[in-house]
Amino acid sequence: MSQHDDKRRRLLGRLGRQLAYTTPVLALIAGGVTFHGTVGEDVTLPGLSGFSATSLLVANAHAEAHAEGGAEAQGEAEAEAEGEAEAEGEAEGEAEGEAEGEAEAGATDAVKRPEGYEPVYSESGNNAPEWLARGEALYYDTSLSTNGLSCATCHGSDGQDMGYSATFEEAFPHRVAMAENQFGLSEVHADEMVQVCMVAPMQASPLDWGGEALPSLAAYMVEVQRRVAGQSHDL
């Protein structure tokens, strides 16, 4: 049985390490960001690439099943099966780690204005009404994300203006913690910030730099920024 106890300990140790990842999730929720998602739905949280509520639950269930199986296991066959399952778990862990490393390397390029790019919206306001209308529609559009979220899920509707940090009161470009920590950008323009939220919390590809969606959303966010800062705006 000592062999089993040992396995069980190692397994629970690994589960413990997985549970440690839940701390930033709780901090984020405590920080005022609300997530609409039910358990079982694959809602992935910002700042935790490759990690989701479901994967934690699944990992948890596996670990428990292993631990229980370990206590009951008698035959060699079962012990072997357990060994294989553990090896699989380790391999998965490694693959996740590698994928994360790669994501970080390409992350900055995905959200930073490309070379030679000229923005077609203004960061000092006075953007065309049809651009603001299109931007507002996109702001509520869950089809922009791969996880069922829209910008409004986190940032609120009808002028609620939630989920922003104090940096949002400064005119663009300015420093944003998420852009700096996850994408290595020391400051962002409005369109770059849209791309940051597209890639991280929305778990989607960045919008086309030459398309209409990006400057429309950026123009709309410029007006939201002005509203949050208590300045005149066109919303």
Ligand code: HEC
């Ligand atoms: C899952 C939640 C979530 C979703 C969905 C989301 N965001 Fe954000 N967004 C955040 C968080 C968290 C911050 C604060 C980042 C910080 O200050 O470090 C933020 C900050 C911002 C900021 C302000 C940053 C600043 O201080 O200047 C803008 C603009 C923004 N988001 C736009 C959008 C747009 C546009 C969308 C939809 C395409 C979107 N967000 C979707 C979580 C989200």
